[in-house]
Amino acid sequence: MQPSEQQNEDLLREIGDLRRKHAAAMQYVRRKIDQLLTVMGTSPLRPEELDDNTLIELDPIGIISDSFVQVLRHLKETNEQLKVAHDEITAIFDSAGMGILVVDRDLRVLASNRKIREQFTVNTPPREDVTCRELICKKGTDQDCPALKAIASGAGERCEMDLENRHFDVVATPIRGKDGGITQVVLVYMDLTDRIRAQEELRRSEERYRDLFENSTDLIQIVGGDGSIVYVNQAWRDALGYSADEIAGKSIFDIIHPDCKDCGPEFKSVVCGHKGGRFETQFITRAREPIVVEGNVSPIFDGGVFAGTRGIFRDITMRKRAENEVAAEREQLAVTLRSIGDGVITTDIHGRVVLINKVAERLTGWRQEDARGRMIHELFPLKHEKTGLDHLCPVDRVLQTGVACELDGNAVLTARDGKQHLITDSVAPILNRESAVIGSVLVFRDITERKKLEDRLIKSEKIESLGVLAGGIAHDFNNLLNSIIANVDIGLRFANPDSEVQKSLARAQKASMKAKDLTQQLLTFSKGGAPVKKLAAIADLIRDTADFGTRGTTVRCEYDLPADLWNAEVDEGQISQVIQNLVINAVEAMPQGGTIQISARNREIDRMTSPVLAEGRYVAITVHDHGQGIPRENLNRIFEPYFTTKAAGSGLGLATTYSIIKQHGGLIDVESAEGAGTKFYVYLPASLSAVTPAAPSAASVPRKETSGRILVMDDDELVRETAGVLLGMLGYEADFAADGDTALDMYRRAMQSGAPYNAVIMDLTIPGGKGGRTTIGHLLEIDPAARAIVSSGYSTDAVMANYAQYGFVGIVVKPYTIDDLGRELQRVLGGK
Amino acid sequence: METIEIDIRGQLCPATLLVALKEINARGAQLRAGAVKLRFLIDNRDATGTIPESAANMGYGVAVDRQEGWYRVEVFGRQ
Structure with missing residues (x-):
């Protein structure tokens, strides 16, 4: 449809x-x-x-609504966060250590925290319309108000205000609204009162410490970790010569003496804070003068980190100098004391040893460190030299009496090792300023050697006086002997051979010759003059003589005679006699036979080696036997003449030896212990000359018929007569003079008469008259060709030894035989 | 973290924003959990303002990188 x-x-x-x-x-x-x-x-x-x-x-709406869901969720979360933030801020606001106010442009308080309510005693949150001026600053003005200033400037403002007797630092910070205009101001009140008080207290405290530091006489320094000087006090600046301005930029290493060996790395490590400690060091002043300081350095730590050091020193330069002077003086005293040749011991008032010098250490055998504090008797046990009884220590007496004293006589000190020293000592009190005895000083000397020397001197003087006596006797005796020998000689010529008279005379002659030897020895011992010195090779002389001396004995000699042994100017005969005497002694000391060690050495003697010998070179001969030794009591007497322990000894052997060595400028000494043998030391002055082989001695002049006139000068009638007989027998005609003046007179007259003397025989010395020694000069003045023969018993007299130098042409030593006289006259007169 | 790239070059605003919002809405939970990151490639200059603002309002983080003639806008959770 x-x-x-x-x-x-x-x-x-x-x-x-x-x-x-x-x-x-x-x-x-x-x-x-x-x-x-x-x-x-x-x-x-x-x-x-x-x-x-x-x-x-x-579906944009769906999309956007979904997005809104998310936006809303996000907003919700944000709001929650904001609320938390707000709570947090409120908590912070209330718990802040500073008072906080929020005000609006009209200074009405919008918010206040707990602190500000406490500070200004506001019990509860203030009313909304109350202003901060009513609440806080009360009498404040607009000019002073930091909130108004902040509103005006639009920036934060700050000021200090004194409120309710307290001091506040007030900061006002403006808050801008949405339109950019300032709607609110936050005011923060910081109470500085305590801080200011603390600061004030700190300042005062600092002032006090600064006052202490600056007025301290000690040197105070604070040094940074890098050695830079942070602070030094007035005393420091004064001592080192810096002004306060000059200290800035200086380092402690400018101040420590660069040559300060003692400071060394250790001190520097202290300065660098590695450790602290007490120090003595050297600083150098601005004027480059060193000063010695002593003190403490300790590290400063800042939060556990090394920040530097503090040091407090004291200038001890003067003290140090004084100490050094005292030390030097002490050293000098110590050296002096050490160098003193005597022993020195000081004791305190109780007789305890305080100080003992080197010589005292050696003599007592106690070292200073062992001796200190011991009683003096312990170190110094004394005994009487002769009695051996304990000797009272003189220290006690001096400490008691305060009077110095010397030891009466000598004492024997027994050292710690048992060695004995003969000493003399003196003790003096040590007195303090108040003349109170506070100790003693004992000075002592070892006289063992001196005593030995003195003994030797006494011995030598004794021997010499004996020598003079013996010499006098010998001289006279010699003259007598001269006549005896000559007359016995004459008698023998006239006596029938093999007759009783001839036999008697022969015995008399033998005895006379022995007597002659004895007299010769006596004369040598008693000295008669210088030895007849010539350069000799000592080693040969020793060997020949010593071998001869030991011939026919069971003793033999062992020689240690270096090839470079020096020679010596000696009388060979005399030195040979010395060696012979020593060897004979040694042989006799060893009747069972044995070895004699004979050694010789070159020795250079100075004053330190021997106080007896002159400085120079010596040949040192040692004759060492291993016989029975010489008893101690005899040791001192063996060089005395006629001192003998041998039944057949003459007591002249060692006396003669002594005399001969002395004549040679040498020294003989003996060392012996019973049962340990004997050592004889002989020192003879050495010569650096070489020995030339001696010319063969002149052959004796054959006897022949002579004639001439001879003048005999002698004070001894017997001598003159004997000489006359002898000269007659020799075929000369003799005249006689008793002294020099007579002799000169006779000589002059004989010259004038035309029958001058062919020769003059002169006695060397004539007591109380002019002897040959002086007559010869006058004789040669009268007749420069005069022939004079010197005659004397002193075969060792200088004139006899060097007769030609004195003007004589010949020499006959008394007692002489007819042959001696004839030979010399023949030589002198050349067969005239 | 996974990156999801969405190329919306050539689209105009506000369509660009709407596309971006739709993606953000769809991935909201993952974004907040930090599991994914959204990378929008856009050439609409206005969207370089609107996308970051919207994403920020929704609580997301945004980064905008300018490229040659276009932009890279990354949206990611803030956690």
């Missing part, structure tokens, strides 16, 4: 309505979408961008 027109019209109208409604709905949707898009911040949809169907399909 066809729809009616009416129906069509209705339908068309409905369609039209629907279309309009749809369009309106779409329009509504688009409008809402645009609204939502605008909320989302984007531009509205353009109609041509999406047609309605696509729009419905896209």
